[in-house]
Amino acid sequence: MVKGLDKVGLESSLRAVERETLNDRVYRELRTMIMSGGFAPGSEMKLRALAQSLHVSLMPVRDAIGRLVVERALKMLPNHRVIVPETTIDEFLEIRRVRILLEGEAAALASQHVSPDVIASLKRIHEKIKSLSGNKQRQFWALNQEFHFAVYEAAKSPLLLSMIESLWLQIGPVFNHIPINLTSEGARGHHRIIAALGAGDAKAARAALTEDLMKGGDRIIAALIQDKQPAR
Amino acid sequence: MVKGLDKVGLESSLRAVERETLNDRVYRELRTMIMSGGFAPGSEMKLRALAQSLHVSLMPVRDAIGRLVVERALKMLPNHRVIVPETTIDEFLEIRRVRILLEGEAAALASQHVSPDVIASLKRIHEKIKSLSGNKQRQFWALNQEFHFAVYEAAKSPLLLSMIESLWLQIGPVFNHIPINLTSEGARGHHRIIAALGAGDAKAARAALTEDLMKGGDRIIAALIQDKQPAR
DNA sequence: AGTTTTGATTTGTGATAACAAATCAAAACT
DNA sequence: AGTTTTGATTTGTTATCACAAATCAAAACT
CATH class of the missing domain: 1.10.10.10 (Winged helix-like DNA-binding domain superfamily/Winged helix DNA-binding domain)
Structure with a gap:
């Protein structure tokens, strides 16, 4: 047979x-x-x-x-x-809440079995972001996305990955159409994520990622509020 | 015309x-x-x-x-x-991991603003489950689903709800096609969920729900293993 | 003048048919 | 006898067309 x-x-x-x-x-x-x-x-x-x-x-x-x-x-x-959905502040908070759950879990998982070359590639992307001149919002968003998904792919969980992708899809239009005041602040967050992953510290990885999402989210929310305030 | x-x-x-x-x-x-x-x-x-x-x-x-x-x-x-997907044990564990995250969060949220009539309706479903005679697996699954989604709807998060639904959709075929040894054990789990919600204790609600998913999942996994072992 | 009505246009929805890729079974071949 | 080839059938894919509901604009009416 x-x-x-x-x-x-x-x-x-x-x-x-x-x-x-x-x-x-x-x-x-x-x-x-x-x-x-x-x-x-x-x-x-x-x-x-x-x-x-x-x-x-x-x-x-x-x-x-x-x-x-x-x-x-x-x-x-x-x-x-x-x-294309117009995301309200409440909806954005709802998404962030779930993102922290899923992406935090993915980071924790990733910390358990990252390969050195993933770390290397994360560092490379991190450098690119830091060297980004001016307020190139689109490039920042693209590189940021690249960085985060390098982490999530390292989690080796297709289910988590697809659910996280779906969440990013929902906030994509927001990130790219609300003018955001980009600071180099985010760079430190990414650095902490890399460190936690390199150390294999799941708890720290989740915490670092959570803080990154919180900080970044706060900037978006501020922008959303400011965008809603002025006369339309 | x-x-x-x-x-x-x-x-x-x-x-x-x-x-x-x-x-x-x-x-x-x-x-x-x-x-x-x-x-x-x-x-x-x-x-x-x-x-x-x-x-x-x-x-x-x-x-x-x-x-x-x-x-x-x-x-x-x-x-x-x-x-229709055939779920492997690894995949099932992957789904359970995410379910605990999302459904635990939903339970925690629900505990913050449950209405008395939701509690009442949960108790009603709980009684129905307890009075279920014999190994009526299909009915158990349907009632169990009713119970859990009553909790998740109380969380008032459309995003969480839709993601949780999608996860249940993925394990539906497993629950209904693997013969599971139903005990009255699950009943105590549900009772603890109701108690935590009634007390407005978010932490306890998440814990109770997590334990329910773990216990139930263990039974499924055992059934999956047993189902794979014997000659087909 | 302001509202309603009407007719035309645009939009999503659904059915049918033509097509291409995959599958299966029987015939042909070694 | 076992493998390959071929032809027929089944399956998913895509275009085209017909229809219904919503939308919009102009005409009609109060």
């Missing part, structure tokens, strides 16, 4: 570049656009417009949008219209 | 009652079926078969399945075939 084991090797090597459907391409494209601030909070996601700009038919777009709504990256209004 | 009114009569009368789209109906239907053990782990979800049995076209099914894959309720194989 040994059937079809012969082809496995060949096929998997051929399929090295996994078949990517249009569906997935559109989904991934929209996803990264949302995460990197390609759409302003509140903007409508219209099927036909997106389809045209991506040069595909309605269907893949429809599919991708449906998925993004499920993971709360997009929001469906009662009219069945889909928008 | 009369185009094609043939089918309108039936449809509009139905739509007067239910306000939801076919899309959502199929999604919700599949969702509850999965959660309540309607499909065995490993079984394939074929679009056309499902469409026929639900009396709809391929599209709503396709859409619903896509969403369920995103929330990990279903798993897409590299062949692009979709199955």
Whole structure:
């Protein structure tokens, strides 16, 4: 009863570049656009417009949008219209609360089995961030994301990773569209995270990450308040 | 401007009652079926078969399945075939770890503002569970679910609730398809949860819930091991 | 003038059909 | 006899079209 084991090797090597459907391409494209601030909070996601700009038919777009709504990256209004969510301060706090739980856990897990080269790569990203000139908010956000996910991937928990990704997706538009006063303050937070991971200290890793999220979150909240105050 | 009114009569009368789209109906239907053990782990979800049995076209099914894959309720194989996941022990432990984080947090939150009628309703469900005769696994699971979600809804955090739902969706097939030795042990756990909530003690609520998940999880894991051992 | 009504347009939703990739089974071959 | 090849069938993917509900703008009315 040994059937079809012969082809496995060949096929998997051929399929090295996994078949990517249009569906997935559109989904991934929209996803990264949302995460990197390609759409302003509140903007409508219209099927036909997106389809045209991506040069595909309605269907893949429809599919991708449906998925993004499920993971709360997009929001469906009662009219069945889909928008990029405008995050209120309460919602942001709600997200931060969960982020601290999940990302803290991921950091604690990561501290138990980080490899030296992960530490090295974290340090490299850390240096890049420190050397960032001026208020390059977009770059900062991208590098910050790179840093954090290097930690979370080291946790080796696909479940945690996917849930954390979904949370970042929800706050992506906020980070990229609220003007934030960037200080070098965040750098010390990252340094403490690296140290805790290097020492294999789970408790310290969770604490360092929690503080990083709290501090960063406070800056966002301040920006949110300031953004709401002035005349519109 | 009369185009094609043939089918309108039936449809509009139905739509007067239910306000939801076919899309959502199929999604919700599949969702509850999965959660309540309607499909065995490993079984394939074929679009056309499902469409026929639900009396709809391929599209709503396709859409619903896509969403369920995103929330990990279903798993897409590299062949692009979709199955109900077979949960390994490691995966189950991974899920339990996250459940403790999120559901513990929800319990802690709930303890801060439970209303007396939520407590009353919890007690009612608790009694029902205790009076459950024999090894009625399906009913136990359904009531257990009712109990826990009454707690989580009291947390008043839509984000937490949706993430927790997604986790239950992932373990639903396991609970309903692995024969578990039901004892009245779980009852004491629920009693402690009610007490902690009633006292408004967040720490105790989190602890009680954590212990409940640990104890229950241990029973499942034992069943999983026993289920893997014998000849199939 | 301000409100309502109506008609046209835009939007999401759903069905059908054409297509491509994977699977399976029988025939052909060594 | 066992393996390969081929052809048919099944499965997921995508485009196109038809429809319904919501939206918007202009006309009609009070």
